[in-house]
Amino acid sequence: MARYTNSHFGEVKGKVGNLVGSSWRGIPYVKSKGKKTWKKPSEELKSTRSSFKFINEWLIPVHSMVMIGFKNYHPQKSGRNSAHSYNSTRALIETEKGFDIDYSKFLFSYGNLPGCKGASARITEDSKVEISWSTETPKNARKSDIMMYIVFFPDGNLVLCDEDAASRKEGKIEMPLIPSHRSERMEIHIAFKSALSDEVSMSKYVGSLNVKEVVPEVVETSNLCKPAALPDLFFSKRPK
Numbered sequence: 626m627a628r629y630t631n632s633h634f635g636e637v638k639g640k641v642g643n644l645v646g647s648s649w650r651g652i653p654y655v656k657s658k659g660k661k662t663w664k665k666p667s668e669e670l671k672s673t674r675s676s677f678k679f680i681n682e683w684l685i686p687v688h689s690m691v692m693i694g695f696k697n698y699h700p701q702k703s704g705r706n707s708a709h710s711y712n713s714t715r716a717l718i719e720t721e722k723g724f725d726i727d728y729s730k731f732l733f734s735y736g737n738l739p740g741c742k743g744a745s746a747r748i749t750e751d752s753k754v755e756i757s758w759s760t761e762t763p764k765n766a767r768k769s770d771i772m773m774y775i776v777f778f779p780d781g782n783l784v785l786c787d788e789d790a791a792s793r794k795e796g797k798i799e800m801p802l803i804p805s806h807r808s809e810r811m812e813i814h815i816a817f818k819s820a821l822s823d824e825v826s827m828s829k830y831v832g833s834l835n836v837k838e839v840v841p842e843v844v845e846t847s848n849l850c851k852p853a854a855l856p857d858l859f860f861s862k863r864p865k
Contacts, residue, residue, distance in 0.1 A: 672719075679724040680713045686784040687733055687775055693788055694734025694773070694816060694825050708733065729830050733775055734816035736825035739766040741793070744815055746831045752807045753799045756815060756831065760796040768794035769820040775828075776800070777812040793817060810835045 684691060684705060691708035698707035716731040717724060741758040749755050754776065762768055770793040776785040783806070791798045816828035 676713060676717060676719075676724055680709050680717060683726065684708060684712075687786060690733045690773065690775055690786055690788060693818060694732070694736070694828060696823060696825070698735050707735075711735065728777065728779075728812040728814075728833070731814065731830070732828045733814060734773070734818075734825045734828040736827065737765075738770065738817055738819055738824040738826040739763045740817060740826040740829050741815075744829055744831045746811075746813045746834060748807070748834055749799065752804075753801050754811065754813075754834070755797060755799050756813065757797040758793075758815065760794055762793065766793065766817075767819065767821070768792065770817045770826075771820055772798070772815055772817055773828075774798075774813065774815045777814075778806060778809050779812060780810050781806065788818075792820075808835055 688705055692704035695704035695707040695711070698704070698711070702710070712726070712731055716727050718727050719725075739762075742761060743759040744757070746754060746756045756774060758772070760768070771789055772791045772793060772795075773788045774786060774790055778784070785800065811834040813831040813834065814828050815831055817826040818824065
């Protein structure tokens with residue numbers, strides 16, 4: 626695939642012989658027409674395709690979050706594509722049952738804005754999830770910075786997230802839970818974004834809640850690859 630500029634004929638769109646002209650994010654490209662093959666894919670290729678599909682579907686419920694968090698990761702890639710590339714090589718793991726995510730290594734945000742210290746999570750006596758963090762404002766951070774969070778419910782394939790949860794100066798939020806989810810395992814991540822620009826921090830893994838079983842042993846690491854009233858909470862169902 627080749628990128629071209631200042632062509633005498635302008636941008637090429639569509640097919641011209643064995644060439645296909647297109648553009649992505651305003652950048653014109655020309656690539657050769659794909660060829661059909663009848664060869665059976667190798668096991669390595671099958672694994673690569675499976676891992677790509679897994680990560681792609683896994684990111685669907687948090688699409689809006691990674692579009693914000695990875696917006697500035699690569700100038701020629703979307704936030705979704707950047708998050709896909711980053712996590713497929715760092716957080717993707719292969720187990721005896723297939724692919725999974727190492728939540729301690731997963732990131733939904735990548736940037737230079739200062740994060741926070743002392744982040745923690747707990748379930749309160751009235752069955753809410755409380756996330757707290759230090760209100761310190763290191764250099765380049767502001768009290769007005771906005772905290773974002775993602776809470777994964779891996780056993781139920783559900784996600785609870787908010788891109789505008791609270792300001793840094795608040796230091797704590799509480800999220801009500803639907804009764805059926807109160808005893809489920811939760812994996813919690815937070816990050817901060819500037820209220821004045823598109824700067825973001827590196828997301829931080831806060832930890833797990835309601836862990837009742839030993840996590841299955843990983844057999845191989847893959848190199849492939851607002852708080853509000855209860856009705857306003859955003860739950861997403863992942864595709865199987």
